Amino acid sequence: MPKITFLPVNQSFDVPAGERILDVAIANDVPLMHACGGFCACTTCHVLVKSGMDQLAPPEEEELDRMETLDGRTDVSRLGCQSKILGDVVVEIVNLDE
Numbered sequence: 001m002p003k004i005t006f007l008p009v010n011q012s013f014d015v016p017a018g019e020r021i022l023d024v025a026i027a028n029d030v031p032l033m034h035a036c037g038g039f040c041a042c043t044t045c046h047v048l049v050k051s052g053m054d055q056l057a058p059p060e061e062e063e064l065d066r067m068e069t070l071d072g073r074t075d076v077s078r079l080g081c082q083s084k085i086l087g088d089v090v091v092e093i094v095n096l097d098e
């Protein structure tokens with residue numbers, strides 16, 4: 001079963017393959033912002049993939065288009081609401097929902 005770790009809160013969870021990062025966060029009260037409710041319309045769910053980028057399903061067109069509008073985009077940026085977990089990953093939350 002894949003494992004995801006969220007930084008900087010340092011919380012880890014075993015999840016079924018195919019689960020989306022944001023869904024794991026919501027289910028476990030991890031403070032990952034999601035202003036649009038997970039519909040790929042805001043970019044507040046931005047995460048930096050610290051390890052396991054190849055353990056996330058590749059971004060689809062919609063995510064790639066949305067990320068064009070993302071300030072502070074990096075080579076390891078993904079949108080939590082769109083990223084499906086396939087194996088072990090470590091992600092850093094950019095916008096903590098405090």
Ligand code: FES
Pocket residue numbers: 033034035036037038039040041042043044045066079080081082
């Ligand atoms: S929650 Fe809005 S784009 Fe992911």
